[in-house]
Amino acid sequence: MMSPDEPETAPDDALVVCRDAALTFGRGANAVVAVHGAHLRVRAGDRLAIVGPSGSGKSSLLHLLAGLEQPTSGTVTRPALTGSQDIGTGTKPDDRQSAPESDIRRDIGLVFQGDSLIPALDVVENTALPLVLAGVPDADARRTALAALAQVGAEDLAERLPEEISGGQAQRVAAARVLAQAPRLILADEPTGRLDHTTGGHVLDALLRAADHTGAALVVTTHDPAVAARLSTRLAMRDGRLLTAETTGDPQDTTEEAS
Numbered sequence: 001m002m003s004p005d006e007p008e009t010a011p012d013d014a015l016v017v018c019r020d021a022a023l024t025f026g027r028g029a030n031a032v033v034a035v036h037g038a039h040l041r042v043r044a045g046d047r048l049a050i051v052g053p054s055g056s057g058k059s060s061l062l063h064l065l066a067g068l069e070q071p072t073s074g075t076v077t078r079p080a081l082t083g084s085q086d087i088g089t090g091t092k093p094d095d096r097q098s099a100p101e102s103d104i105r106r107d108i109g110l111v112f113q114g115d116s117l118i119p120a121l122d123v124v125e126n127t128a129l130p131l132v133l134a135g136v137p138d139a140d141a142r143r144t145a146l147a148a149l150a151q152v153g154a155e156d157l158a159e160r161l162p163e164e165i166s167g168g169q170a171q172r173v174a175a176a177r178v179l180a181q182a183p184r185l186i187l188a189d190e191p192t193g194r195l196d197h198t199t200g201g202h203v204l205d206a207l208l209r210a211a212d213h214t215g216a217a218l219v220v221t222t223h224d225p226a227v228a229a230r231l232s233t234r235l236a237m238r239d240g241r242l243l244t245a246e247t248t249g250d251p252q253d254t255t256e257e258a259s
């Protein structure tokens with residue numbers, strides 16, 4: 001396990017590294033520390049579940065990993081992703097830097113809670129969107145999207161609008177979108193949260209397949225132990241604190257030692 005302060009002699013192969021990364025919302029008496037100094041290292045091939053009760057900070061940590069939030073203190077870096085840079089070394093919110101733009105858009109696939117599909121686009125257009133935004137020609141993006149929808153058993157939904165499909169089908173489409181995108185890092189926030197056991201299992205299957213297919217890392221937040229059990233490494237979160245990893249299968253070096 002490498003200390004964050006150790007000099008690195010070889011190029012860092014980690015996709016995301018959190019070093020003492022904290023996230024506080026609000027100020028003064030209203031401040032809520034959603035994440036306390038988290039140390040975490042995610043590498044290609046990792047299968048990581050972040051498990052904890054509601055309000056423990058799982059989504060906030062995932063937002064830090066995604067670059068959707070910048071750390072209030074500490075750093076989040078992406079050494080092995082395209083266009084990586086230190087994106088958060090500020091000590092107060094005003095010092096936060098803006099997230100990197102399109103360079104990492106293709107490298108990180110997001111599956112978030114709630115309605116993540118764009119209402120005006122049909123299912124295949126939604127599925128193809130990350131590819132189109134990354135500059136892939138429309139016809140190629142559509143072909144890839146249709147193949148991804150077929151992999152999650154949703155090809156018959158291709159021409160429907162999001163309002164014409166169920167919540168479970170929408171989560172399957174969100175998984176297909178990640179399959180099509182083939183990112184190097186997949187971040188999924190409660191991807192099975194609103195689904196029955198069977199449909200949730202299908203969505204998780206699709207995410208695991210997407211990650212296996214490309215060798216991507218997969219990080220899933222969940223409060224469901226059955227979902228967590230399908231990932232090889234489990235990290236518990238309690239009151240904003242990331243606790244030690246529990247690992248099955250091959251040992252993985254996931255948590256960084258505190259400095």
Ligand SMILES: Nc1ncnc2c1ncn2[C@@H]1O[C@H](COP(=O)(O)OP(=O)(O)OP(=O)(O)O)[C@@H](O)[C@H]1O
Nearest residue numbers: 025032033034052053054055056057058059060061
């Ligand atoms: N935008 C925000 N503004 C203020 N406080 C927030 C904000 N987002 C989250 N919080 C607070 O930060 C803490 C952690 O929230 P977070 O959503 O990360 O937890 P969670 O474990 O993902 O919960 P859930 O399982 O219910 O989604 C909570 O106390 C929450 O109220």
